[in-house]
Amino acid sequence: MTGRIVILTGGVGGAKLVKGCCEAFPPDTVTAIVNTADDFVHLGLPVSPDIDTLVYTLSGKANPELGWGRAGESWNFMEALRSLGGPGWFQLGDGDLAMHVLRALALAAGAPLSAFTAGVCESWEIGATVLPMSDSPVRTMLDTDAGELEFQDYFVGRRAAPVVSAIRFAGAADARPGPGVIEAITAADTRAVLIAPSNPFLSVDPVLSVPGIREALCATKAPVVAVSPLVGGDAVKGPTAKLMRELGMTVDAVAVAGHYAGLIDAMLIDAGDPQADFAVTVARADTLMHTQADRVRVAQAAVALADSLR
Amino acid sequence: MTGRIVILTGGVGGAKLVKGCCEAFPPDTVTAIVNTADDFVHLGLPVSPDIDTLVYTLSGKANPELGWGRAGESWNFMEALRSLGGPGWFQLGDGDLAMHVLRALALAAGAPLSAFTAGVCESWEIGATVLPMSDSPVRTMLDTDAGELEFQDYFVGRRAAPVVSAIRFAGAADARPGPGVIEAITAADTRAVLIAPSNPFLSVDPVLSVPGIREALCATKAPVVAVSPLVGGDAVKGPTAKLMRELGMTVDAVAVAGHYAGLIDAMLIDAGDPQADFAVTVARADTLMHTQADRVRVAQAAVALADSLR
Numbered sequence: 001m002t003g004r005i006v007i008l009t010g011g012v013g014g015a016k017l018v019k020g021c022c023e024a025f026p027p028d029t030v031t032a033i034v035n036t037a038d039d040f041v042h043l044g045l046p047v048s049p050d051i052d053t054l055v056y057t058l059s060g061k062a063n064p065e066l067g068w069g070r071a072g073e074s075w076n077f078m079e080a081l082r083s084l085g086g087p088g089w090f091q092l093g094d095g096d097l098a099m100h101v102l103r104a105l106a107l108a109a110g111a112p113l114s115a116f117t118a119g120v121c122e123s124w125e126i127g128a129t130v131l132p133m134s135d136s137p138v139r140t141m142l143d144t145d146a147g148e149l150e151f152q153d154y155f156v157g158r159r160a161a162p163v164v165s166a167i168r169f170a171g172a173a174d175a176r177p178g179p180g181v182i183e184a185i186t187a188a189d190t191r192a193v194l195i196a197p198s199n200p201f202l203s204v205d206p207v208l209s210v211p212g213i214r215e216a217l218c219a220t221k222a223p224v225v226a227v228s229p230l231v232g233g234d235a236v237k238g239p240t241a242k243l244m245r246e247l248g249m250t251v252d253a254v255a256v257a258g259h260y261a262g263l264i265d266a267m268l269i270d271a272g273d274p275q276a277d278f279a280v281t282v283a284r285a286d287t288l289m290h291t292q293a294d295r296v297r298v299a300q301a302a303v304a305l306a307d308s309l310r
Numbered sequence: 311m312t313g314r315i316v317i318l319t320g321g322v323g324g325a326k327l328v329k330g331c332c333e334a335f336p337p338d339t340v341t342a343i344v345n346t347a348d349d350f351v352h353l354g355l356p357v358s359p360d361i362d363t364l365v366y367t368l369s370g371k372a373n374p375e376l377g378w379g380r381a382g383e384s385w386n387f388m389e390a391l392r393s394l395g396g397p398g399w400f401q402l403g404d405g406d407l408a409m410h411v412l413r414a415l416a417l418a419a420g421a422p423l424s425a426f427t428a429g430v431c432e433s434w435e436i437g438a439t440v441l442p443m444s445d446s447p448v449r450t451m452l453d454t455d456a457g458e459l460e461f462q463d464y465f466v467g468r469r470a471a472p473v474v475s476a477i478r479f480a481g482a483a484d485a486r487p488g489p490g491v492i493e494a495i496t497a498a499d500t501r502a503v504l505i506a507p508s509n510p511f512l513s514v515d516p517v518l519s520v521p522g523i524r525e526a527l528c529a530t531k532a533p534v535v536a537v538s539p540l541v542g543g544d545a546v547k548g549p550t551a552k553l554m555r556e557l558g559m560t561v562d563a564v565a566v567a568g569h570y571a572g573l574i575d576a577m578l579i580d581a582g583d584p585q586a587d588f589a590v591t592v593a594r595a596d597t598l599m600h601t602q603a604d605r606v607r608v609a610q611a612a613v614a615l616a617d618s619l620r
Contacts, residue, residue: 076384077405101355123394
């Protein structure tokens with residue numbers, strides 16, 4: 001089979017799946033629809049953490065140790081910034097800064113985020129298509145035991161320690177899907193729509209909050225397959241399991257599938273997850289992604305699961 | 311004698327004299343009034359080359375090889391910028407960027423350049439007072455055989471190669487002296503006003519173009535002493551001699567003194583300069599400044615010349 005593979009994705013875990021898809025299938029058939037609700041303006045510069053993680057990963061520039069930023073990064077900007085009394089809580093690497101400075105220039109000149117992102121992909125010869133979920137600002141806001149917090153304050157500033165009671169996506173009601181987003185999901189030649197193993201609440205839900213995207217997932221003739229973010233019954237990285245507990249959910253793949261009920265046709269779960277009853281078709285694979293072979297295996301298993309539903 | 315030492319200054323040569331004054335005299339008696347007509351906005355960031363060279367020099371951070379920017383600088387921002395198709399003609403070091411990003415934030419929040427500069431001096435414990443010549447934008451424009459050029463396009467972009475026929479300071483007529491500038495020049499306790507061995511046309515003339523500064527130099531009771539930028543009859547660095555020829559002047563200290571006629575009471579010239587008739591009092595010293603001892607020697611000689619006029 002051939003056809004377009006579309007992935008709804010957030011940060012590092014999702015970027016690995018997109019990279020796996022680009023290694024397992026022709027990159028020009030791969031389209032990523034990326035969460036932008038983590039975006040914020042820091043030091044006057046617009047930062048798009050999930051887009052940046054994705055383009056760094058796809059272009060081979062990602063820092064594998066940190067899970068964010070660029071490999072071989074230097075930190076002289078941060079050191080000088082601190083010496084001048086500037087804020088040190090959010091790390092901007094020296095090379096990474098070029099992205100934010102150029103994005104600031106582009107947005108100030110009236111270019112949409114999608115156009116800037118397409119330019120980055122062209123400069124770095126990224127064969128895949130990278131689409132922001134929206135060019136409109138959508139911002140994740142969390143109700144916590146430390147009060148209402150913006151995403152980066154919660155996630156970076158407080159290391160996701162506060163207990164979360166509710167999550168909102170400010171601006172979502174007025175946001176429009178980015179150019180190409182709806183078309184990619186609903187195109188007749190789309191082979192599979194994958195939901196990456198990103199945080200369902202902080203990375204995937206914001207994408208689904210943009211009016212039209214949820215409807216497109218329901219309308220598409222392509223199979224929709226989620227890859228569970230849980231491995232052996234726990235989150236690989238980040239606050240997914242902690243958030244599920246705080247939101248009153250059981251920490252298992254059944255709960256994740258339930259969260260996506262009505263949207264997905266099937267779910268790929270980890271081979272080490274316990275047996276359980278799922279309301280959708282389930283396939284299993286070793287879903288931990290450390291190496292290139294891991295990424296290719298998970299991408300192939302997710303697309304094979306989609307193909308099996310046709 | 312004691313009292314304040316005020317220096318009108320531009321880039322690297324002037325910064326060395328100010329540094330020498332801070333080494334020869336108590337730094338809290340030293341006030342630099344700095345050219346800001348080289349300032350420009352690059353990549354959306356406001357860059358103040360002469361202020362930056364001065365604060366890097368005074369805080370021991372200057373790059374002695376380059377003559378601009380920071381010592382031990384890294385260049386990952388520029389490399390990433392170029393890979394994204396950004397402009398590479400103006401070099402911004404990774405540590406240097408912190409200055410420009412914080413200045414952009416401060417100016418966008420409504421702070422004047424003088425307040426931001428004072429904050430830098432406080433952060434880096436620079437004992438001297440560093441005053442921008444003006445908080446108003448003044449921009450050096452050059453008429454050349456390559457057309458009208460902005461300063462950085464002429465100086466950095468074209469390496470000062472075009473032949474200059476005239477120099478203007480756009481905005482000067484409407485500019486006001488920065489806070490403290492006139493007071494520093496005219497204060498009763500001011501011991502000497504020095505004109506640094508900076509480029510008379512591109513570094514000192516813009517300072518003199520701000521309404522009120524020339525008048526303050528005429529009004530002050532303190533002796534005004536220029537340090538000639540020529541050493542052994544030629545410019546140490548930069549386009550001073552080339553500019554003098556293009557503007558139809560003889561390249562010698564007499565011509566520099568003539569350029570400052572009516573403003574200065576005396577001039578310190580290089581020991582190696584030829585004998586000549588000067589309209590003002592002249593003293594000689596080895597004015598080349600490579601080492602700390604050189605800087606201290608020139609500072610002491612210039613202030614001694616001023617003191618001798620009382």
